[in-house]
Amino acid sequence: MTGQHKGLTTMISQSGPQRYISDNEAYDQLPGFMADLKVKTVLFLHGQKSLAAAQPYLPAWPADVDVVDVPFGGECSYEEIARVRAIADENDVDMVIGLGGGKVLDTAKSVTTGTHRYLVLIPTLASNCSPWSAISVHYKESGEHVDHEIYLETANLMLLNPKVILNSPIEYFVAGIGDTLAKFYESELIFKQLPEDQYTVALTISQQMANNCKDVLLKNAIGAVEDMKAGKLTPRWRQVAETVTVMAGTVGGWGDDYGRASGAHAIHDALTIFPETAPHLHGAKVAYGILVLLAIEGQEDDIKDLLPFYRALGLPTNLAEVDLGHASEADIEKVAEAAADPSTQMHFVPTEKPVTAAVVREAIATVEQVSAKVAI
Structure with missing residues (x-):
């Protein structure tokens, strides 16, 4: 057998997000989750179409939480990751919330990995397993594949609203x-x-x-x-x-x-x-x-x-x-x-x-x- 499977060596399992909620009211769990973690500043990364689809179901932001709204640039590229990370650093955010498709969520994972920041993933498409995995796939700005990275952390929370995904393309x-x-x-x-x-x-x-x-x-x-x-x-x-x-x-x-x-x-x-x-x-x-x-x-x-x-x-x-x-x-x-x-x-x-x-x-x-x- 070729490849890396000649013998079982050290295997690392990462089963998925620490907490997962799939429900038509799943988003309503977000304010309480933020309060329990004493979150004060959030970076909200999202696609524009995804936000429009999810908006009717999103709860109001807590009054004591500052929200830095960041529209997604379009590709999970190293340039985009660096841009979003700089915004997160500048605003000293406690949590990053990624809302959208796989590239948005992968970017959010890349921004938070190795940091103290909590990560919340809110998929608006059922197009891949990015919401569940500890992997980000990286592309050039042109869309050409570059590489993928496996991270030490999984999301702290994943929220899935079936109604939002049902109405996706x-x-x-x-x-x-x-x-x-x-x-x-x-x-x-x-x-x-x-x-x-x-x-x-x-x-x-x-x-x-x-x-x-x-x-x-x-x-x-x-x-x-x-x-x-x-x-x-x-x-x-x-x-x-x-x-x-x-x-x-x-x-x-x-x-x-x-x-x-x-x-x-x-x-x-x-x-x-x-x-x-x-x-x-x-x-x-x-x-x-x-x-x-x-x-x-x-x-x-x-x-x-x-x-x-x-x-x-x-x-x-x-x-x-x-x-x-x-x-x-x-x-x-x-x-x-x-x-x-x-x-x-x-x-x-x-x-x-x-x-x-x-x-x-x-x-x-x-x-x-x-x-x-x-x-x-």
């Missing part, structure tokens, strides 16, 4: 489904190849949560999307939404490197090199990456099984559907080399031989062929 929900499905496919072989005597309870939880991600989504995701389109807050929709934001986060949280992102995310990161893929959300590109990962592993039957599910949701099944249909051989080689670089998460894929650029290039070609053969 449907494409983010679909992308979240794609991102969450990767939790199973990226960890499946890693868990299968672990000897029984290396399993801990934490790994057992991680594997079970990965299995649950797949089972819940394949059974309920298509129906949940229909519920969301109809504006119906059904138990089925809520289960899928919380699978994306919560259950997905527990896979890597409990399993550490054994449950982290691997090949599918490496493909996503490589795709961000090309500006034409920018309109496609993170989870959509990860979903395409799952197909390439399965091709790397020689699991063509699994690709065929997933294609109808992908097409029902509108997830990309080939290069054309991530706007790289006219990519040259040199472009494909660029994607393959970036994805197979030893510094990427591709090294977590437990194959007999290292995953080289040639292997990735061949896998991309396989996905094109299988996708074309399986009737729409």
Whole structure:
């Protein structure tokens, strides 16, 4: 086995936020939480659209708390992190509240890590597991992927209002489904190849949560999307939404490197090199990456099984559907080399031989062929 999974060494589990509330009145818990912690100054980082969506449900700020309002700059970049951190330092804030999508929340995590400041995360989208995880993914201002960091801390509080997420753009929900499905496919072989005597309870939880991600989504995701389109807050929709934001986060949280992102995310990161893929959300590109990962592993039957599910949701099944249909051989080689670089998460894929650029290039070609053969 290649990669870092030859033997179980020290594994660090970070199960999730210290406190989590999912309820239509979840935001009402915020003033009391701030009072209990004797918070005096808050930096409120938010997207503009996210704030508009959440505003009807947000309680009034406590009269004895100063609030520094900071609109988000658009990317979780090192430049944006430095800007927000400087504002936090200048105002000597006690707490940072991040409200919005994954990039807003990741920025808030990057600002508070290693400091005395409390962190509250309020997701307004079900598009990834950022609200639950201790990870921030960093990008250039252009949107190109840079790296990710795993922090020592998780959020002090996470508040999820299902009504807010139900009314969010449907494409983010679909992308979240794609991102969450990767939790199973990226960890499946890693868990299968672990000897029984290396399993801990934490790994057992991680594997079970990965299995649950797949089972819940394949059974309920298509129906949940229909519920969301109809504006119906059904138990089925809520289960899928919380699978994306919560259950997905527990896979890597409990399993550490054994449950982290691997090949599918490496493909996503490589795709961000090309500006034409920018309109496609993170989870959509990860979903395409799952197909390439399965091709790397020689699991063509699994690709065929997933294609109808992908097409029902509108997830990309080939290069054309991530706007790289006219990519040259040199472009494909660029994607393959970036994805197979030893510094990427591709090294977590437990194959007999290292995953080289040639292997990735061949896998991309396989996905094109299988996708074309399986009737729409």
